[in-house]
Amino acid sequence: MTGDRRPGRPRSEAARQAILAATMSELRERGYAALTVDGIAARAGVGKQTIYRWWSSKADVALTALLDLSETTIAVPDEGSLPADLMGFLAETFRQRGQRPVLVGLMAQALLDPVFAAAFRENFLFRRRAVLREILDRAVVRGEIAPDLDPELLIDVVYGVLWYRLLVDHAPLDDEAGRRLADLVLRAVR
Amino acid sequence: MTGDRRPGRPRSEAARQAILAATMSELRERGYAALTVDGIAARAGVGKQTIYRWWSSKADVALTALLDLSETTIAVPDEGSLPADLMGFLAETFRQRGQRPVLVGLMAQALLDPVFAAAFRENFLFRRRAVLREILDRAVVRGEIAPDLDPELLIDVVYGVLWYRLLVDHAPLDDEAGRRLADLVLRAVR
Amino acid sequence: MTGDRRPGRPRSEAARQAILAATMSELRERGYAALTVDGIAARAGVGKQTIYRWWSSKADVALTALLDLSETTIAVPDEGSLPADLMGFLAETFRQRGQRPVLVGLMAQALLDPVFAAAFRENFLFRRRAVLREILDRAVVRGEIAPDLDPELLIDVVYGVLWYRLLVDHAPLDDEAGRRLADLVLRAVR
Amino acid sequence: MTGDRRPGRPRSEAARQAILAATMSELRERGYAALTVDGIAARAGVGKQTIYRWWSSKADVALTALLDLSETTIAVPDEGSLPADLMGFLAETFRQRGQRPVLVGLMAQALLDPVFAAAFRENFLFRRRAVLREILDRAVVRGEIAPDLDPELLIDVVYGVLWYRLLVDHAPLDDEAGRRLADLVLRAVR
């Protein structure tokens, strides 16, 4: 007996989808800085209040849109050895770099708005970290990482380089970069 | 020959100082997101146009204020060995972390505004990188770094961790963190 | 015949009463300008659609509420002479001036909305005029009014002063005012 | 000496005129109910803030526009006798009835907004009353009005009929109506 539906008109899934799709379109076409709630509403054919009823800001909408897009749980490679796992993880991560404008815009918003920053950390950054941590934890168990090394710092190194290049945009984020980063980490953990 | 003064009223150095001081005060008290040109002008007792005559945006003013503050050329430690130099560099760098709100705000602006991003890279980020590169170059000459390692990647690692922690604010940026980061880098370059 | 009831659930008289009562309460407590359909619905514990099913606007509800309140047919005094009838009529009319906020609000709505204006004229204003006209018609028959005088203009004078004071609120609408207005009219009709 | 100008950019008379002209155009073309601040701003080629800087609401703008239009002091006819003065006053007043939509809209706003109502009374209604009062005062001096009659009540009668017909719109406001109203008043004051 499931019938615990709330009274009243149910939330329109069509409107939700339209809003998220419009948000991604605007982001891709005009960038995060030009994203406006009015614009999303107009493009989605939706009232502005319908956006504000469910999200608190354009950043909140954009975060949902991003999460919705990469909803498929980030696969945690398990190849049996740290080098293989690390290469797989970086390859997978770099492959999603087409979302650079969205990521950069969300980070900018997080820097300006502490409330959004908390949501961004919890729902995005920390979930990504968890994947890498799992890989490293397995490597620790296998004895592939020196026991006096803090895995958290290693995570910071990997994501630090990723985000730094993403934000500063002074060097490529391609497979070659991934290989060299993995190589460096492997040297350090010996 | 005295008269190489330009005609008209000379630029007021007092106004310049007042603007930069007001900018830093506003930043410290209310954060970058709440920084407005009107606010700076009011606090500095200055007309808005006086700001726009010399800077192109509030971010531009904030960048000048930051550079003005840390005007003293960043000292490049030269202790004769990579471990000592690296520790010195990180200690020095971490010591300035009181400017976190300013740095974070400027990075946010750079992410939203490509024009400002260029100025920020040239005048701030790349100058900081140059210091570390000098340290690493000396270490390469001394044979302290494996020749097949790209110093640029090492710089990305150091500044990546720094900025990542600065922006995400999930772990401390203290001396202990500096030691561990230096230790990790030294392990990798063997 | 009994069975001329329509099929389906009959209209809820309780809801009707709750809506009208809520409307009057809101009007008395917060005035016409602050009256909202959402507010009426919430206060009456009723769905908004239940209001729109039976009325076309908040003004329509307010008009019904007013008419419901003063449902008792306005008594037409018949004392046998114009002075007595006129004094009676004015006394009776002024006694209801507690409804000033409602009357003023409905007039405002009528000025802004031609459709409502028609309903307001037919169901309220003209019915009130009819009472006075009956009094004057009897006086004409009795020869108390000069035959070259248009009774309609006299009605305009009486209701004009009433509404003008009601709307502009610059002078009292009390028994004394009624006496003086009646006196003036009696002077004019000689 | 004259030079008491305030510092800063002076208020733009062009903007002021554009706003008032746009307001009158919108009023004439679409009526008071359809008047919006956005509409005025767009039509006047002006920022919305420029309107809100000087007026508190669209009603405030409309009132200024009306006063600006009939700026020429309402002539107080002085023909030497009450009948002539009264006829002249009514003829003059009725001639301006092209402004009916504006007057009706402003009255509606005054009924809904007490703050605006005060401004409307002071700047419009009471100024109009003053004209009629002057005429009546002269007639009192000349002994044309029974000394036991309150001139204020006579003013209420005249403006009451005027506004009642303006608002209810059930009978014409033409010269014939003016003659009959004047005749009625003259009968009453004997």
Added chain:
DNA sequence: CATTAACCGAGACGGTACGTCTCGTCTTAAA
């Protein structure tokens, strides 16, 4: 007694206008 049609509450929807905020520019008189 089951069906069925109109009603009921709740509340989300698309939409309009509001009044505020900040931006970057423009226009003065004074220095």
Added chain:
DNA sequence: TTTAAGACGAGACGTACCGTCTCGGTTAATG
């Protein structure tokens, strides 16, 4: 020519109501 002052055009913000719609559930007359 620069300065302080401050009005200006532009445009996004978040809010308040509007009138409509869509649910599950209720209430009688009808079949």
